[in-house]
Amino acid sequence: MADAVGKKSVLYAKQESHKRIRRLLSVPFSMDSLSTFVKKIDKMPIERLNKLEESGKSFSVLDFGMKMNFDAMCNMLMSVTDDSLLRQIEKDCIDVDRSVLAFPVLIPGTTYYRGMKARKRLMESFREMIARRRSGMETSEDFLHSILQRDSCAPNEELDDSEIIDNLITLLIAGKTTTASAIMWCVKFLDENREVQYRLREEQHAIARNKPEGTSLTLEDLKSMSYGLKETQKPYSFIPFGSGPRTCLGMNMAKVIMLVFLHRLITAYNWTVDDLDPSLEKKSHIPRLRSGCPITLKALNKAKQAWMT
Template structure:
């Protein structure tokens, strides 16, 4: 490179770094090509030793390392993950098939029988498996640990936060936070982008309930880190400067640092008097009297911030979208919520009994999640060799179940593409067919918590506003949760007389 007179040292450095990046990229590509060339030869030999002539399900492992991941991700980005599943079910004429996703040889179980096997054999035939990006980001979290102590601690953690008694106590607090959020971010606005605003709402709620974080500046700071962190959860786990995963790791570390500061400011005795999950984790010991480290506490809070925030924000966004598209359904939900509001004294907060009265609203939300489930599915790992549908499922293979194999199956849900709010209440759902929250012992422990968040938000939103979608045909895609490509902008129309 020639340094011209007009080029200043900064631009020279920039160009030099660009050239260095190009050289490094070229070397990486060269090594990748060599790896791709030799990988099939190596893996074939290894598999011949590990799995001598296994009668595996039909399927295609695709390209080395990449497998069929690109097709899987593409279908998700286009909002049609069921297409990936359906195409292979039809191609192989089977409800179980092999593929390679996220760098792992994987067997996909489809239909209610496949779901039943995976959901009802937790820690017998299968166990929960997380892609390496997830396990690396959450490090010392209890959900990543095996053993009886970890299992007991998980149970205590969930029961302290998600027990029926705990949920009943949350209703009024969730109602207050929701009203404050709507007053700040929705009232007085003509247009709002739903998804980012709802993400802030669910994150704010999680901060309040999980860790008693109420400082709006700290919540805003954590939310900024959290949005960067989320992008790396399902990325390729290459911790190299500039990569999505590297940025996610740094953001996670920044969140941990803030959480550890919160813990350090308070004594164990002071934390013991609080009722949030962070405090419970700090003061709870295992069977040997050992307490979690500050880092372990922070990791568990980080995971719960993720699990309690992202699916809820996706579900609420989707419900608002469908309500904006269907005037009659909107009016029916409004009628139910106004009836509940009018049964209360002015300024009286919602109670658990009010949530149980929101039957039609929950029917609507449930049908929305059948048509557009917030998450694609989840993963397991085979603990032992076992046989399913005449095929060998080898120990160590990764397994995947997907909402897309049942939610739009016309043998399970007649006219599956048609929205029918009373469908699930009228006809019910065949066991293991409706699975937006999973099923069996591993059914999402946050199901009732998410139900509470969705219903309280819809109650407060619909009694104040009507709304129009500014981009009626906006595309939705999975990344990793279902979300709108442009944030779902809406135009708000306040009711003339809000209750």
């Protein structure tokens, strides 16, 4: 794993080094720090779901979630929005991810070899990005900016370039599939449980009615989503390894992405699941439907018009 994510990754660092890196990385991921991120992520599902509904085509919720989640993370971490750069970073991250459990032999054509080459490209790209930020050529209010602000602090209160790069790679790889899989299961279970879907829709419509049309969601809106946020958090539920120093750093960011997506989906669309096959992917380390949960959208206003006629 260290070869893929880096020896200074929060996933690999040991004892005191892990405590220091985790502490410095955690501040930009607090719910308060994510308040500016909410407006950025809110635009993504609105535009993308609208295009898919207008096309009338079926699409995989898992694939949609992975692409949206990855683009959202790149925006939040480094303010990367250029599509060609996003797709190159995504391709390299996929190769690095696949190399984590691959046999470590540097032979051209092997999974491990491709992963190491991809990691080298990511390191070069991120190193150039950090250099431009430090020289003042670029500036953005994001995770990287928050981390680089510590350059004037004491040595134990700042991260060097290798620590920043290793953990950027770690965050992009760790968060890409997990959040998308959770979104996929949400859509599947909401489709199968219409009473829950109705209660969630009522809550989300109430939030939407209290906002001027066309305005973005805010962190306060997300905090008021009591049914969507807390329904799965039953008291005394057992979550193995769900707390302590190894708690997921990006947990709050994942919640923001899922809540924003669910709000925009359920307040604007009905959907039909096009493949009910419950079989799972065999080689995935996270439970995922083999079909990816393909759905077809219909805008609520169109569905209402069809019903009235």
